[in-house]
Amino acid sequence: MEIQCLNCGTKSSGNYCPVCGQKTSTHRFTMRHIAGQDYLVSIFYLKRSMFTTLASLFTRPGHTVREYVEGKRVEITNPLSLLVVVVLAFGFLEHYADYHLMDVVSGDRELARNLEHLLAEHPKIFYISMIPFYAVISFLLFRRAGHNFAEHIIMNVFRSVVLVVLTVIHLVTGALVNNLAVMVWVSRAFSIMGVVYGTWLIYQYFSPFYRNKLLLLLRALTAYLLPFVLFVFGWVIVEAAKG
Numbered sequence: 616m617e618i619q620c621l622n623c624g625t626k627s628s629g630n631y632c633p634v635c636g637q638k639t640s641t642h643r644f645t646m647r648h649i650a651g652q653d654y655l656v657s658i659f660y661l662k663r664s665m666f667t668t669l670a671s672l673f674t675r676p677g678h679t680v681r682e683y684v685e686g687k688r689v690e691i692t693n694p695l696s697l698l699v700v701v702v703l704a705f706g707f708l709e710h711y712a713d714y715h716l717m718d719v720v721s722g723d724r725e726l727a728r729n730l731e732h733l734l735a736e737h738p739k740i741f742y743i744s745m746i747p748f749y750a751v752i753s754f755l756l757f758r759r760a761g762h763n764f765a766e767h768i769i770m771n772v773f774r775s776v777v778l779v780v781l782t783v784i785h786l787v788t789g790a791l792v793n794n795l796a797v798m799v800w801v802s803r804a805f806s807i808m809g810v811v812y813g814t815w816l817i818y819q820y821f822s823p824f825y826r827n828k829l830l831l832l833l834r835a836l837t838a839y840l841l842p843f844v845l846f847v848f849g850w851v852i853v854e855a856a857k858g
């Protein structure tokens with residue numbers, strides 16, 4: 616039986632595509648896939664260049680991720696492995712750099728300052744633990760695309776990867792610049808970049824499914840900001856209950 620390769624489109628009957636080498640059994644992601652061992656074990660086998668993957672994530676994020684989810688997997692690093700690597704790199708830098716995200720926390724109201732502290736202290740925990748919430752929201756907002764929950768998880772893992780990479784660049788910049796007054800502004804610029812990037816990725820990812828681009832943009836912005844707003848809301852309630 617001839618199967619069409621999801622990566623390059625070649626038809627063949629073997630176990631591997633004769634043109635690009637991807638397994639012909641490549642299929643859609645499921646939750647079992649994400650939890651499954653074969654997927655997690657590959658963390659230690661980053662067979663493709665991480666840098667090629669990061670470069671495409673920074674130049675055409677949504678298209679790269681959608682194509683990956685839909686089956687073009689050969690040139691892209693497994694996102695869960697990538698997340699582990701960038702989080703380890705972040706932890707390493709956080710430990711050794713003279714500059715810390717906490718240094719530029721400057722909210723003038725107590726509540727805002729406490730929240731900024733929390734996020735500056737545990738950015739990687741925040742980025743990782745928020746993935747399921749982001750996936751629920753994007754799953755609900757973009758049902759028309761017909762992607763399953765696992766595929767929304769994968770999409771949001773890629774988003775978290777880039778946000779952690781941006782935080783790594785932020786840390787390195789802080790260590791190089793070595794001037795806190797400047798870094799307060801640089802740090803704001805990085806926050807804005809995070810919002811712009813997250814929205815851009817989601818917008819591009821779902822662009823084939825929505826004709827009305829303004830509505831798509833609003834949905835993308837909502838998908839990016841709503842989980843964060845809900846998080847802040849929940850956090851304020853917990854803080855109020857404590858105090």
Ligand SMILES: [Zn+2]
Pocket residue numbers: 620621622623624625632633634635636637
């Ligand atoms: Zn192929």
